[in-house]
Amino acid sequence: EAAVTQSPRNKVTVTGGNVTLSCRQTNSHNYMYWYRQDTGHGLRLIHYSYGAGNLQIGDVPDGYKATRTTQEDFFLLLELASPSQTSLYFCASSRDWGDLQDTQYFGPGTRLLVL
């Protein structure tokens, strides 16, 4: 089973603050993803990457930056956090999208509260 870890698990910050969410996967997956989950919207893709140094824009990228420093590590950056970014954030990874039987493995999630 693929292992995806996230840190911190919970975070409280103030409006305008800087926040970095970290994600690490240890199964040599090529693809990594950041999602946010909100009541009434479901899971929405923020950014994703298919390798170190690569970044692809998702569906709700405004206010977020991301960086893939290694194959294992993917970071989500909120440089001027706003209350609208209060959410549950998930990181996920997958091996290769070319395989229709492949799936995404999710981390445990990070709850972010912006006051």
Added chain:
Amino acid sequence: GQQVQQSPSSLVLQEGENAELQCNFSSTATQLQWFYQSPGGSLVSLLSNPSGTKHTGRLTSTTVTKERRSSLHISSSQTTDSGTYLCAIDRQGTGSKLSFGKGAKLTVSP
């Protein structure tokens, strides 16, 4: 508009009853997956079924691609099946981007 619609949004069953969850999508999908989210929030993939019928344990998924719909059947439900079931598609031509439905919350009572 919403690309993936799930029904019902919630369902309450007695243990032992069967559950039928529906997923309809508005764009062509080359990938369709069902996920389970526990009451604690953790997400796991249940199965990938872009077309046809697929079984795993007490789960059966049937996807009719040309009709843009998929179903997930849970037989002999157990209290541990309680949680939220999410359907997700990969929109054709967008590579790895999954679009998720809002989920179906299942509650199984003893």
